[in-house]
Amino acid sequence: MRPNEDLVSAAARELSEETGLDSPASHLEQFGTYGSPDRDPRMRVVTVGYWAIVPDLPTPKAGTDAAAARLVPVAEALSSPDRLAFDHHEILTDALARARRALETTTVATRFCPTEFTIADLRGVYMAVWGRSLDPGNFQNKVTDITGFVVPTGERREGSRGRPPELYRAGHAKTIEPPLRRPPA
C-alpha cells in the first residue's frame, strides 16, 4: 500500500503492475487477510486478498513487479498443495470459495458478461466458477424468475447454431434472496 491509498485501489494497482491487466476490473472484492509471521520467509508481510472480475480477459503481461505472468485454470493451480508459493494455496482456496458463494447470493456474475448477454452466457459463468454443469432449462427458469437479475432487451443474437437466443442486460438487483443454490452432485 502507498501512503495515501485505500485497500481496493492498492489491489487494483498491484493487479495491473504484476499482470498488465489494467482493463477495468469491474469488481474487486476482499475475501481475507493473511498475516502469519513466517508466511513469507523473506520478510514479514501481511496480505489482503481480493478476487476480481475481469470480463473478456486479455493475455497478461509480466508487469513491473513480476518476471512472468500467464493465466492458469484454477483447478490446475490448486491441483497440488505445493504448486503455489508460500500460503498461496490456502489463499486461492479461500478466494474460490468466496467467489462461488458470491454467485449464489449476489448478481456479480453479470459482471463477467458483456453489456448484452444471453442466459447461456450467464450459465457459462456459473458453470465455470462452480465447476459443474447446469441444466439449461432449469437455469433459465430460475434466473428469469428472480426479479431484477436480468432484463430482456427484446433483441436476439443471430448467427449461431440453433435458435437465436434472447439478449438481456443486468438488472438493478444486487443480491439474490433466497440464494440461487448450487444443486447437489
Place this chain on the structure above:
Amino acid sequence: MRPNEDLVSAAARELSEETGLDSPASHLEQFGTYGSPDRDPRMRVVTVGYWAIVPDLPTPKAGTDAAAARLVPVAEALSSPDRLAFDHHEILTDALARARRALETTTVATRFCPTEFTIADLRGVYMAVWGRSLDPGNFQNKVTDITGFVVPTGERREGSRGRPPELYRAGHAKTIEPPLRRPPA
C-alpha cells in the same frame, strides 16, 4: 500486531487488553479489513476485524488500552450511523452480517452454549443473533435431523417450569449442508 504475532493472536490479545475478557474466546473469526487512508484522523491505521464468541460473558473491565468498557446490545450500537466512532458502524454491520451467516452454514452456535445444553438454549442463540423468533417445534426437528450437530446425553435438565428438556452436547460436524436458512418474515 507485534513483530512475532499472527492475526488471530493479536486479535485475542487486543480483546483482552481493551475489555479484560480473557476468558477463553472459544471462537475468533476474521470478517474484513479496513484501510481507508483517513478512516482514523489521528493516524494511518489498517484494522483487521474479528468477531468472537464468548460464552457466559463476564462484566468487561477497561483494560490497559481503554478508558471504559461495557456491553451494548448490537441493535443499540447500530441504531444510529453516528453512534460509533470512525467507520465502526460499517465494521460492526459487516461483523453482524457475517455472524448471522455463520449460524446458517456452521455449527458455531454451540460454542455460545455450555458443554451440555438444551435445544431451547441453542434456539436462544439463533434468535438473539438473527434478531427474530423461531418456531420451537420446527427448530427442534431441523436441528436434531442434522447429523453431527447435536448429540443427546440421555440426561435432562430438572428444576425449570415445564417438562424437563433433554440435554445435548455439540457434535463433530463443523458445517451444515444444506444451510439452516433463516425463515422469511
Place this chain on the structure above:
DNA sequence: TCAAAAGTGTTCAAATTACACCCATGG
C-alpha cells in the same frame, strides 16, 4: 431435413411451514 441450441411446461420428490397435540413438571 436434420442436428443443435433456446425456451416452456409438466411431473414427481423433497423440503418447509404452520400448527395440532401429547408429555412432564412446578406452582
Place this chain on the structure above:
DNA sequence: CCATGGGTGTAATTTGAACACTTTTGA
C-alpha cells in the same frame, strides 16, 4: 389441576430436479 415449556407428528404448501417437448435457426 392447570399453565408452561418440551417434544413429536401431520397436513398443506412450496420449492426443486429431471426431463419431455416445442421453437427456430444453420448446416
